[in-house]
Amino acid sequence: MYRLLLFFLFITSSTFSQVYVCKDGHTKFTSEAPLELIKAQSDKTTGVLDCSNKNVAFSIDIDSFDGFNSGLQKEHFRENYMETEKYPKATFKGKIIEDVDFTKSGSTMVRAKGIFSIHGAEKEKIVKVKITVKGKEILVESSFEVPLEDHNIKIPKVVNQKIASVIMVDVNATLKPKA
Secondary structure, three states: OHHHHHHHHHHHHHHHOOEEEEEEEEEEEEEEOOOOEEEEEEEEEEEEEEOOOOEEEEEEEHHHOEEOOOHHHHHHHHHHHOOOOOOOEEEEEEEEOOOOOOOOOEEEEEEEEEEEEEOOEEEEEEEEEEEEEEOOEEEEEEEEEEEHHHHOOOOOHHHOOOOOOEEEEEEEEEEEEOO
16 A cells, blocks of 8 residues: 555655656737738747746847748848847747646647747747647647837848748647656
């Protein structure tokens, strides 16, 4: 009986302290302006979720985005607007602020509160997140807006009808137990 209790305590504590990671999450953004629709995506989003304290962190290299309407548009995005040599990553570091039972299969909507950093500017953000526990995986889905003004991303007047002032971002990631 004593061994069974110790085994149960070990399994329970290791489940709650489980860290999940992702190296190939999918992030896309959409700029829907009056004169142009721009879409780009990347499958290089990395992330970590610590189930014991509900801390989360996600990161993406801005240069990993592909898509756009032309090669020149992609170049302007990287060099003129995002300045990827100075600001190579976008990150979110925060905490899930609702209770989640990571031991039960199923989906739930929660909010994560944290600091979103892009283009060298940090902004506190609360994002809605759909978490799906499925076997030994945790699927994370989130959509949120990024106002360019909040992150000091300047758009020249000559193209302001082609680039939206608020960009829509979608993140989908499958996290697996850290080995």
